[in-house]
Amino acid sequence: SAVISQKPSRDICQRGTSLTIQCQVDSQVTMMFWYRQQPGQSLTLIATANQGSEATYESGFVIDKFPISRPNLTFSTLTVSNMSPEDSSIYLCSVGDRGLNEQYFGPGTRLTVT
Amino acid sequence: AQSVTQLDSHVSVSEGTPVLLRCNYSSSYSPSLFWYVQHPNKGLQLLLKYTSAATLVKGINGFEAEFKKSETSFHLTKPSAHMSDAAEYFCVVRTGTASKLTFGTGTRLQVTL
Numbered sequence: 001s002a003v004i005s006q007k008p009s010r011d012i013c014q015r016g017t018s019l020t021i022q023c024q025v026d027s028q029v030t031m032m033f034w035y036r037q038q039p040g041q042s043l044t045l046i047a048t049a050n051q052g053s054e055a056t057y058e059s060g061f062v063i064d065k066f067p068i069s070r071p072n073l074t075f076s077t078l079t080v081s082n083m084s085p086e087d088s089s090i091y092l093c094s095v096g097d098r099g100l101n102e103q104y105f106g107p108g109t110r111l112t113v114t
Numbered sequence: 115a116q117s118v119t120q121l122d123s124h125v126s127v128s129e130g131t132p133v134l135l136r137c138n139y140s141s142s143y144s145p146s147l148f149w150y151v152q153h154p155n156k157g158l159q160l161l162l163k164y165t166s167a168a169t170l171v172k173g174i175n176g177f178e179a180e181f182k183k184s185e186t187s188f189h190l191t192k193p194s195a196h197m198s199d200a201a202e203y204f205c206v207v208r209t210g211t212a213s214k215l216t217f218g219t220g221t222r223l224q225v226t227l
Contacts, residue, residue: 031213033213033215041219041220042204042217042218042219042220043158043204043215043217044217045214045215048213048214058214092157092158094158096213101146101163101165102148102160102163103160103213103215104160105150105157105158105159106157107156107157108157
């Protein structure tokens with residue numbers, strides 16, 4: 001399995017500002033994903049972070065709001081831009097193994113927007 | 115399109131009694147199915163997975179699940195609940211070779227003395 005770390009673990013931000021979340025994996029992985037878990041709800045896929053190309057976004061999520069970088073096979077960032085209280089969520093990074101038979105999840109970043 | 119339905123948002127059991135968390139799936143193709151557990155303020159942990167091998171899948175911590183194609187179900191069971199099992203459980207489906215996971219809405223398991 002992969003060991004995934006995220007920074008920051010939590011943050012409280014003011015509306016209108018942006019926050020960049022980092023995801024670091026201890027091994028090279030092909031697929032990296034970003035999920036959102038709103039309070040009391042399930043996980044929703046935001047986008048797939050592709051190394052060397054633009055991220056692939058799910059319906060309802062756009063690059064201007066959630067820009068993603070994937071500079072190499074072990075690292076990715078997700079930025080939450082122009083935040084509003086509705087962006088208060090846990091943001092999770094995950095990675096897929098070679099055969100995509102499993103996905104491993106990071107500990108998450110708990111974001112509160114005031 | 116793929117989806118999962120977790121039939122119970124909240125399940126409460128006494129310690130030492132059996133656990134049953136229900137999940138039904140919908141998928142156009144042969145699915146891969148997973149159960150993840152999320153303890154309070156902790157990350158997601160994979161409990162078990164079904165990927166077209168044996169239909170009865172054994173996972174960690176004494177959990178198991180049975181894939182029933184005729185019923186489109188993948189219920190999670192454990193013979194005897196422990197206090198440490200109290201957590202949120204997610205049933206998850208992935209279809210074919212696509213990497214996208216679709217999560218159910220979750221079932222909160224409460225274990226009482």
